[in-house]
Amino acid sequence: MNARFELTGPQTDIASYPRWTQDMVADCADARQAIVSHAMWSAMCAATLDAETTRHFMVGVWPVIERFPGYMSHSLLKTRYGRSPGDDLARRWLVRNIRVEQNHAEYWLNWAESAGVSREEVLGGEPPKGSQALAAWCEDVTRNDSLAAGIAATNYAVEGATGDWSQIVYDSQTYAESLPITGRKAGLRWLQLHAAYDDTHPWEALEIVCTLLGGNPPVDQVEHIRECVRRSYVSMSITLDRCMDGLASVRRLSDQAA
Numbered sequence: 599m600n601a602r603f604e605l606t607g608p609q610t611d612i613a614s615y616p617r618w619t620q621d622m623v624a625d626c627a628d629a630r631q632a633i634v635s636h637a638m639w640s641a642m643c644a645a646t647l648d649a650e651t652t653r654h655f656m657v658g659v660w661p662v663i664e665r666f667p668g669y670m671s672h673s674l675l676k677t678r679y680g681r682s683p684g685d686d687l688a689r690r691w692l693v694r695n696i697r698v699e700q701n702h703a704e705y706w707l708n709w710a711e712s713a714g715v716s717r718e719e720v721l722g723g724e725p726p727k728g729s730q731a732l733a734a735w736c737e738d739v740t741r742n743d744s745l746a747a748g749i750a751a752t753n754y755a756v757e758g759a760t761g762d763w764s765q766i767v768y769d770s771q772t773y774a775e776s777l778p779i780t781g782r783k784a785g786l787r788w789l790q791l792h793a794a795y796d797d798t799h800p801w802e803a804l805e806i807v808c809t810l811l812g813g814n815p816p817v818d819q820v821e822h823i824r825e826c827v828r829r830s831y832v833s834m835s836i837t838l839d840r841c842m843d844g845l846a847s848v849r850r851l852s853d854q855a856a
């Protein structure tokens with residue numbers, strides 16, 4: 599028998615969630631930790647990331663930033679008002695939060711610009727080879743999988759891990775000071791907004807997933823959600839790895855035009 603889920607405590611405390619959710623989060627912790635301890639952030643925090651890798655990062659991650667409201671709209675299309683408490687919760691949350699994402703693409707461009715990567719380069723540059731693992735996965739899971747799987751993979755896992763690394767970089771005074779003083783505040787805005795301190799979005803997403811699946815869903819459903827969350831973390835690590843590799847196949851926009 600699957601029990602209906604309701605939060606039993608603070609939304610931002612994993613103990614308030616069903617046993618299966620706590621186990622899922624624990625099972626995926628190693629993959630999430632691999633993102634948090636990625637060399638990208640230590641290089642940013644030490645202000646030692648070279649210009650080429652900075653460009654790879656800004657251009658390679660951009661498609662996920664640009665498409666994020668699109669992923670959420672794929673999820674929104676799957677909801678049916680009145681079908682279940684989970685559908686209603688997801689629908690209300692998605693409608694509200696697609697709007698919240700409105701300015702985030704612009705803030706990413708500001709960050710890139712501040713870090714020395716032009717808007718034209720981000721919009722038109724070719725991403726590093728293999729760096730589109732995360733974008734392709736987010737597109738696929740939100741288009742083709744269940745509502746719960748898509749929200750778990752993107753709004754819980756991708757936003758959650760992004761909160762972790764954004765906080766690491768945003769906390770670094772050395773990084774902040776490596777950006778030109780002019781435009782620095784605007785340049786740091788994206789990181790500031792996504793740093794985990796106050797960002798409750800991933801927790802809200804987790805609550806939606808639990809409301810959709812219930813307190814005790816079938817084993818195969820739990821296993822599937824776990825797979826999707828882990829795959830988001832692994833795809834994010836692959837994307838970061840490929841941005842870090844600095845593959846020679848990457849051409850600058852200016853080279854393409856030549």
Ligand SMILES: [Fe+2]
Nearest residue numbers: 666699702792
């Ligand atoms: Fe965002």
